[in-house]
Amino acid sequence: MRTPPPEVVESWPAPNYVDPETRGQSLLVVNITLLGLCLIALAARLWSRLVILRSPGLDDLLITIAIVSSSRGKLQHKLTGHADSHHWPSHNCSSR
Numbered sequence: 001m002r003t004p005p006p007e008v009v010e011s012w013p014a015p016n017y018v019d020p021e022t023r024g025q026s027l028l029v030v031n032i033t034l035l036g037l038c039l040i041a042l043a044a045r046l047w048s049r050l051v052i053l054r055s056p057g058l059d060d061l062l063i064t065i066a067i068v069s070s071s072r073g074k075l076q077h078k079l080t081g082h083a084d085s086h087h088w089p090s091h092n093c094s095s096r
Contacts, residue, residue, distance in 0.1 A: 042064065
């Protein structure tokens with residue numbers, strides 16, 4: 001990755017560590033939206049494999065385990081308050 005030219009660096013605003021601009025709960029909204037889409041796709045897949053074809057496979061079990069464990073991890077990460085530890089809500093120029 002190239003270093004930006006000095007005139008670009010000088011045009012950046014000064015970092016605001018006291019009252020930084022945040023992005024709010026946008027990460028939570030994105031996670032919930034995509035999790036909902038994944039659960040809909042999983043439900044459609046399981047319904048077609050279990051009800052229509054009547055032939056569930058190991059891949060269905062592994063996909064279900066993966067989505068459940070991933071969802072649990074994301075929700076636990078957000079509910080325990082560790083989601084902000086990766087500086088998501090702060091701007092890149094103002095993170096320490």
